[in-house]
Each structure stands twice: as C-alpha cells, then as structure tokens.
Amino acid sequence: MSFKIVVLAKQVPDTANVTQDAMKEDGTVNRAALPVIFNPEDLHALEMALRVKDKIKDSEVILLTMGPVRANEIIREALFHGADKGYLLTDRRFAGSDTLATSYALSMAIKKLWPVNLIFTGRQAIDGDTAQVGPQTAEKLGIPQITYAEELIDVDTSSITIKRRLDRGIEIIKSTLPCLITVNHSSPRCRFRNAKLVMKYKKATSMSELQDRNEDYYDLFESKPYLKIDEWGVEDINADIKWLGLSGSPTKVKKIENVVFKAKENLVLADNDNDIDKLMKTLINSHIIG
C-alpha cells in the first residue's frame, strides 16, 4: 500500500441524549449512565476518507483512536464501513489529557505510521465541542490543515481539493499532501455498513480484549492477521510522558456546575380564540409587539 489515509476518531458519550438519570445530584455527569457512540462528525470524516480511497488505487484507510479498551468498538465499526485497519492508543498514562496532550499522543502515533498522505478527523467531538485536536495535531506534524470541510472535490497522489464551509459561504481550497482535514457535519453522511465486511471483521479483536475473555489468540491471529486490532501504549509511540496526561495538560478544570435557569411563573393558555385573542391584546398593549 502506497497511499495512507488516517482517520482520527473518538468514542464519546451520547451527550445529545443526556437524560435526567445521567445527571448526579451535584450537577456532574454520570458518564457510566450514558451510552457511548462513534463521534458523529468522525463518521463524516471516515466517509470522506473512504471516498479518497475509492479514487486512489492502492490506498488504505487506517482508523486511529485513543481511549479505553472499549473504544475498540469504533474501530470495528469503521472496519464494517470500509476501513482497512485500526489502532487503539490505550495506556493509563494517557488519561486526563486535554486537547494539547491528546494531539501530542495522536501526532506521535501518526509519526509511527509515517509516511501518511492524508489525515481526516471530525471537526469536533460532542463531549467537548472544542474543535482543537485536529488543528493541534496538524501543527505538531508541521503540515497544513483545512477545517470545516464539506465536500471532497478532487484528490490525487500529490494534492487534494476541498470545499469548506464558511460562516456565510464556501471556499474551495487546494493543498499539497500531506494535509490534515477536519470534516463538518454538513458533509455527506457515512455510507452503510457493508454486509461482507461485517462478516469479515466481526471478530476483529485486540489482545487485551482476548485476554479479558480468556480466549486463545495465537491461532486466530496466525490464520487471519487482519482481525488483529493493534493496541499501542506510551512506549510504542515513543512519547515523552512529560507531555501526556494531566502533567502534559496546561488546562485544568477548576469547577463544574449544573446549568441553572431561573424558572418563571407562567401563564398557561389553551389553543382557543379567547385565550389567543387576550394574549395578542396584552402583547400589543404592553408595546412588546405592534
């Protein structure tokens, strides 16, 4: 494989559907009560990567994620959609990393995979909404970035052309490779799982998952090496722990509070002529409208 495309993805709590059960008394979030999902914009990024793969012969899509062993779920999901390989960065010493430390770890892993031609990632993850990891990773790799990507216009082995979303319009940008692209939710949704790929990769597993289940892995990985999800720790990516975890994170959380809105005493009206007539009169008389 000569052309390497890396997709950075994250398994996130489904913050769009936080129920009351997920909020603790003190206003903090009970992460355990939330289902985890493939970060939505990272799925858009995977789709754009797969479209590049469709256009370029001998290219491969590699999913890279950082998180607990459970995050292997999104690697398998990516394989079902068309990715070729997945790596999980997992190590207790990564825990507590802010965006700067995370981008350092990711950039070290990408360097290990180098030469890489293209990197795609979602614009932002729904648990933090920072949109920082993409640009920070690009800076650490010393490569250009295109943020808010909406459409793949063209790609060849030396350049990529991307339509990106602006506040009030669009821009079409051409970059040399390598380049990092953050993908906006306005881009095409990810293609469906492919039934054949689901069959092929259903049993894709990492070493620690197999150990947890007390299963024998030697035979499996020997006969079907593509089923092995590689797990990398700090040493595997030659990272300096000084720049990782809490010690590598310049931002600290000082305080977390519940969101409180002042409840108002309200007037409840029914959907009938009388109530609506009165309401419109009140609004007009108090000069709010009219």
Add this chain to the structure above:
Amino acid sequence: MNSIFVYCELTEEKNIADVSLELCSKGRKLANQLNVPLEAIVIGDVDENIARQVSPYGVDVIHFAKDNRLFPYQTLPHAAIVIELLKNEQPQIVIYGATPIGRDLAPRVASALRCGLTADCTELAIGSHIEPKSQKEYKNLLLQIRPAFGGNIIATIINPETRPQMATVREGVMKKEIISNSYNSKISKIDTEKILKPEHFILQTIERHVEPQKINIKNANIIVSGGYGMGSKENFQLLYELANILGAEVGASRAAVDAGFAEPERQIGQTGVTVRPKLYIACGISGAVQHRAGMAESSTIISINTDPKAPINEIADYVIIGDVNSVIPKMIKFYKQNVK
C-alpha cells in the same frame, strides 16, 4: 506587566468583526482589573483606519500587519504572524472569537506555544485558585467559563502554569461598549516580510463564494423560533408568515437545523447564536439545555408546545398548550384584528 491581547478578525466587507469588538470591550475590563494594557492584533490587507476601528473600545496598542496576501484569512500565514508576535510580546492572556477563523487559528497557535486553550467560552473573569494537593495559591488567573458535556454542565477552566492563557469566546455573549471615540491607540506595525515564507502559502484558494449577511438574528427585537416539533420545512413557512407581520426574524433550534427545516445561520443556542430579544416565541421547541442557554435572557418568552412538560415552559412567561399549526394562524388573525 504583561498585556492582554485580542486577535481581531475582519469581516467579508473588510471591517473589524463585531465579535472582535465585543472581545476588546471584555478585554478592556479584564485589563483594568489587572492594571495592564489591552492590545489588539489586526492582520489583513486593509488600511490603518480600519485597524483603528478597535480604538474606541479601549485598545492601547494595535499590532497591525498589512499585506495583500493576508486577506482572505488563511491558517498558515496568520498563525505564523500571531505565534511570532506572542513569542516576542509575552502577553498573559490572548482571546479570539469562537468563529470559524478563531477556532481554526487559536489551536494552531496554542500547539506551537504549548499553552492552554479553552474553546467557546461564555464568560471570562479574573480570580485566584488554590491547588488542592499542594495548597499552592495562584493569583489573578483567567477563569475561562464554558458549557461542557454537550451543554449539560458549566465548567470553569484555568491554566495555572502556562502562559499565555488563551480562550475563544462565543459571539454575542459579551457586550460591545465604547470607552471613548477619541481613545488613543498606538499603532505597532508588524514587518510581514520578516515572518512570512513561501511555505506559508502552499494552500491555494481556487474559489470563494460569500453571500452578504441576509439573516440577522443577533440584533432582532422579536424572534419567532421553530424546533423539531414543527415537523417539516413546509411548516416553517408558518413561522415566516408570523415573523413577517410582527417584523421579526425566524430562528431555529439545533434539531430543526439538523433536520433541514432551516438554514444553519438561524440556529439559536450554544452551538448557534446567543440572543436576548424583547420577545421570543418558541414554536415546537422542547428546550434542551443547549437551546435555553442561547435564549433564556429574552425579556418575554412564549412557548407553543403540545407537551405541557416541555422544559422550555419552565422559563416561559406564556405557555400555549397546542399544535403550532393551529395556534399560529390564530395569533396572526388576532394580531391583525387588534393592532391599529
């Protein structure tokens, strides 16, 4: 003492963006508290008089880079200039708009300077912090307050050790306030030739379409806003009718925008615009925390919803229990009947 810096961005019409002026006003207050100068960065192809648009907001020094290659914004040349400037000037705080430009630039700069950055702040303050473990006290830190976890909680973030402390701030959450129209700012010119290299221009802009701003939700007095409960893009037409006769703008919740009922520019809430109109009419909006955070400060709120338990009703002055498709035509009818 080390200054506070504001990165100021240009609008498509080549004026200083509103969000940057809002940040200058906030920066002025923080600078007064710390008793340090407020400095702005203006990078583009505009003349000095445009850069001086920030002066009335209390900016002491304007770092001004003029170069034809610097508009429209591109990551690499702007980042190179800002990184070089911040390395030389060593400010203690740098703030950017949480706009597509600020959110593209600030992380690149933070990574190069290895400093902390907090995205999408809704409030900034100065305060102290005692590290629980070491009992070490940090004074005059920038408290960066932002919604977190999908907007379900509010977090206060600090950077105790690294400088500068950097944050991006949402548009519309800080107030623009003129200090004096004759406020005297010193211009400090940046020599772009010394900083910019050919490799900063490897990205090629092939095409650019920018539409003039048609939708101005932020400054509307009355907003008629629709949620997922509107059911369809066609049903949104009803909101335009009501908005039209009331002289209002049409807003939308994230769910409605995601469903394609309305343009993203109309989105109100944590990931859209923050608004404080005289009247907010929420139609078929259940009122997720993220939406309420962007409109809770409206003077009068009407909620139209079939669900009496919709969270938005808690902050509404008037709650109409009913289907929008039946309620809004009645509102239009009785408005016309009663208005002189």
